[in-house]
Amino acid sequence: MMGQPLVPTLLRKHLAELAARDERADGRGRWESRDLSVEVGVLERAEGSAKVQIGDTIVFTGIKFQIQTPYPDRPDEGGLMTSVELRPLAGRHIEPGPPSPESIEMARVVDRGIRESGCIDTKDLCIIAGEKVWQVIIDCFAISDDGNLFDAFALAAIAALHNATLPGERFDIGEDRPLPVNKTPIMCSFQKVGGRFVYDANREEELGGDERIHITLGGDDHVHSLQKGLKGAFTASEFAEIMDAAKQRCAELKKIVDSL
């Protein structure tokens, strides 16, 4: 479980003063991202993988496959599972132990964005109907947490899926083939800092900020997943503003992923 940091009153005050001048501590604009890079095929033992770095935030996502028996009511559909490991490697504030509410929320929000976009057709995962189907496991693993792990994990997850190979040979069921991935859902996260929402909050802004909104968009700006986290209330017009920012940023990131 993540430790409970003392409420950083001074930090909040500082961030509010910056916000009043329409500034951020690291000089970025409200909707501006930190430096971002995506690499795929970086994990030797995974069937698909990606490394995402956003500023000093670094994550790996690995795709592994297992064979399972399908559910009786969906005999020709495979499975999808998303796991988030926030190991204490990635930050002073992360404590060892069973999954924290934070990591459970991250896993579920990343999972919903992928799942609800329909980018994986679970029927493509059928091996023998009623007997054997593939389960896709998306393992998100943090190396360095300087804020906005949600977006880093979501981006690494969709990039790793695009990079993944169904390991038929290892399981003696035919040749290896690329995992079919039909779409590129993208998550954008916004946090209220100093009274206004900003995109891609770093850890300092997370500590001194209020509520967070996660938006996952697919093609044609269709919404696939939303999540509001943390304490705070927001208005309809605030939401409309970040939805516009999300539409623009998701399109940019989609291009990056699709070009890998």
Next chain:
Amino acid sequence: MMGQPLVPTLLRKHLAELAARDERADGRGRWESRDLSVEVGVLERAEGSAKVQIGDTIVFTGIKFQIQTPYPDRPDEGGLMTSVELRPLAGRHIEPGPPSPESIEMARVVDRGIRESGCIDTKDLCIIAGEKVWQVIIDCFAISDDGNLFDAFALAAIAALHNATLPGERFDIGEDRPLPVNKTPIMCSFQKVGGRFVYDANREEELGGDERIHITLGGDDHVHSLQKGLKGAFTASEFAEIMDAAKQRCAELKKIVDSL
């Protein structure tokens, strides 16, 4: 786990003074129950259910069925399982977490009363010998704990069993039919308060009391289950006295259940 209340010395003294005058804090006689009501068929998703209210103590019991493979040495016998959930909803003193010793004891004592009375003939739960049998699950759930959960759960459990339907249709194995229940075992619990045993202790009496005795009787005053709980020593004549009270009260409660 339930919290450890400080020993309520003043409360004990007060209760002892009342006992010396043969009185109880709420004006009841030694063997007198609080207002009691039993309703059945109260839970939409359960296959049998009951709500019991004794004073400000409120519980639900729901019956659910599952299909299981019988034990190899008893191929034509179904199973019975009793679970008690003391969720923190039901009282300030109940803490979240894994089952407390208190809830385990309750579940086991309620279970023994039902099981040992033979009111469920496990052979009536056979579907296909050696292959499929019904498992009856008795889920006891506290809503408000003002003392004597043992009796409330036991009463709700036997009432819910009498109300239960084997859900053949839901499992595609024939028509729904009433669960055969042959007997009506009844539990009566007594607590030593101010040096003498009383029936149906409320929470105040539990806090300021000593040992507790739970008696489950079937037809013809046959004993099916006994349990002494908490710190305290009692004499053979004290036991004889509460056994007499139990015989009378069990007969009254049996009538109530059988008339539902």
Next chain:
Amino acid sequence: MMGQPLVPTLLRKHLAELAARDERADGRGRWESRDLSVEVGVLERAEGSAKVQIGDTIVFTGIKFQIQTPYPDRPDEGGLMTSVELRPLAGRHIEPGPPSPESIEMARVVDRGIRESGCIDTKDLCIIAGEKVWQVIIDCFAISDDGNLFDAFALAAIAALHNATLPGERFDIGEDRPLPVNKTPIMCSFQKVGGRFVYDANREEELGGDERIHITLGGDDHVHSLQKGLKGAFTASEFAEIMDAAKQRCAELKKIVDSL
């Protein structure tokens, strides 16, 4: 988990003074064992058993068998599992709870000594290739911990294995027959106390000592398992010295076990 004893500065000083005079607190020589006894066949419900007493350290080891399905890649090989239970019965310093790192280490070190010696040929445990094999379970259980549980468990384990019977009749697969055990691996443990290694440290020496080395030898002084535990650094010549002591003591203990 074992409690963290305060660093016993005075004890360490005392032990260092003794070591400077080449003495030990109980008068033993550096390589001298406490009184040791081994009894076999002491546990009524186990298929093989031994009791080992070394000074005031007392342990039981019981052998139980289960039937399991072999691993697909080793269809004709049975299994071996070693478990160590450090229950709070055996010492003030042992706390209840899930397996401590200490007990996990003990189990794994005892297991490696047995396993790597090849004293059990896992093919001797085959019942029907690909279908049924025996699993040997070695349960090490401490009664009284006055130091050097490692050696006590390892000795009891190999003695109990030599004493064990495959319970064919209980599982309806033929007659009972002795478990084939081809070798007699022996563990000797050394602890640095007052700056030099001694054999068979008692609990006082453990508390005031430094690093520990466990050596398991088989026939012809072949090494089967080593483990260095606890904080401390040692030199090659220190190691050579205790390896010599181990060779001599292992031979003595092997005779004792082989003569049971």
Next chain:
Amino acid sequence: MGYGDVQMIDEKGNRVDGRKAGDLRPIEIEMGVVPVADGSASVRWGTNYVIASIYGPMEAHPRKIQRQERAVLDVRYNMAPFSTTDRFRPGFNRRSREISKVTAEALESVVLLELYPRSKIRVEIEVICAEAGTRCVGLTAASLALADAGIPMTDLVVSVASGKINDVVVCDLNKEEDNYGEADLPMGILPNSGELVFLQMDGDLSPEQFQEAWDYNMNAAMEIHVMMKEAIANKYGGES
């Protein structure tokens, strides 16, 4: 998602249970249902049945959860074992953990936590019968129970979800509709300010559909708010 071949709305816009697109299921509120609690309420909503109880403010322990300048909310959402058609196994559950977290965060946005430094308020939500939308019913019940306990709040929280079936946006999916639902948008609304303290969504909604679902929720929240105020007034003889 997307079992488009099952017709859940007829040509006249009637839903399987006879409701129109914007209609709510029947809702029934009862205050003070847990006699030993400091505050409580139950909400029956369709065949959902949820009980919430409040304990506190009380001393926060263990110490490490204490906050110098405000109270902490300790919120638990849980499904009773008999609340679902297949028995719901007690124990750790990732879905319940997530719902507990977002419910807590929604309530923290309205409770005047600064009034109770170093203390803890326990909010217990138990789903006794589950149909569809239990997280909304639970959040609504919890806000009623907090009112029953006399805990000061800036506003009640009204929670409701709209969704999509057969590519049509409708309000407050029932269980049958939920099985074939193509999207779900639960919100937690402050009826006096119109602000949101809770928002989730999954499925697929075009920008226009999203706006439609949003508006259904806003209207429904006002309707439910009236019932909530009535239930409180019935108990306390005044307006909340």
Next chain:
Amino acid sequence: MGYGDVQMIDEKGNRVDGRKAGDLRPIEIEMGVVPVADGSASVRWGTNYVIASIYGPMEAHPRKIQRQERAVLDVRYNMAPFSTTDRFRPGFNRRSREISKVTAEALESVVLLELYPRSKIRVEIEVICAEAGTRCVGLTAASLALADAGIPMTDLVVSVASGKINDVVVCDLNKEEDNYGEADLPMGILPNSGELVFLQMDGDLSPEQFQEAWDYNMNAAMEIHVMMKEAIANKYGGES
């Protein structure tokens, strides 16, 4: 219950192991079997073999278990993995938890806890070999171990069970009888006062049978008490 067709008592009233209805299995007590403990005892009873050890009185921690005015007993009953025919898997076990609880409550009724405010006394009971009646053997062993540790008690606790087979009430069921048993009545008796501190029962007993089983237990307790006093006297050279 009720496998009436297996004959466990012959026409002369002889049981499968040759005992009469009221006879106990052989019992052997040893004091001080755990050298590092503050007190200990083992009891062999039939093929039951149980060891109990005592640590304390010591400081009670964690703090929250401490009681201002008395000691707390921390009692654990546990089955060793090799104590049963099928290996007994270590770990959480509802039966062991219940037995630990009622054993603790029985012992709390005799130990002079007020003598040791704020402290803890650990009582560890390990079943090394199990036959039938391990909870009685364990409680008896624990009371001997407390005596060995010099912990003041108002009385020893003697625990024994009677039961019913073939509709006949008999004392101290062995394993074979227990498999076909129709009732079991374990009691914890204070031999000097005749009071009870432990009582359980399951199965089916008519009022008359119940009285018969009760009386067997009372008589057996007196017999066992003599052996217990002897074992203590052998070690300490006096009467307990």
Next chain:
Amino acid sequence: MGYGDVQMIDEKGNRVDGRKAGDLRPIEIEMGVVPVADGSASVRWGTNYVIASIYGPMEAHPRKIQRQERAVLDVRYNMAPFSTTDRFRPGFNRRSREISKVTAEALESVVLLELYPRSKIRVEIEVICAEAGTRCVGLTAASLALADAGIPMTDLVVSVASGKINDVVVCDLNKEEDNYGEADLPMGILPNSGELVFLQMDGDLSPEQFQEAWDYNMNAAMEIHVMMKEAIANKYGGES
């Protein structure tokens, strides 16, 4: 053990990957790979890839782990779920616990713990890709990360294993060799004094083979030590 019929070394003494008996796999060290940590390093060794990070010294809590006169090391060795061919399930793992324990004890032997009374230093070791010998790679990476964090040590720890295949002793088994390995001798060596702080072994080694494996490790440690010093110097512009 002992699959002697698979030939892993040819008649010229060449191993499957072309190495000679005493050769190491390629090793690559990177310092400071976890920007938010107080110190960190990664080691790629064959296809092993291990990252270690350091946090602290910081206040030791919970209190009961605190030591008056020195710091405690809190060491965790863990395998990432995607680090192995079959997915490695997160959660409790006996092997990882043992490796964490012996790794901690090795590092405690070199870190000047007395400099930081009452404090805690966290050492986090994550195996990102596993080949063979991950415990050695992890211990080596941890010692580099401690150096990167500026924690004073008496020496670096260099860890390496030698083993036996086809009855031939060789240095630094790769995965394929490890599958057929007949013995494994991992050691943790202080390159300046030649002392050992970590030692394990399993399999079967005659006294002579044991000496041979020991010597391979000692030589390899000196070779790796050079690379470690270079990596540190590259970052800090000096000698470690």
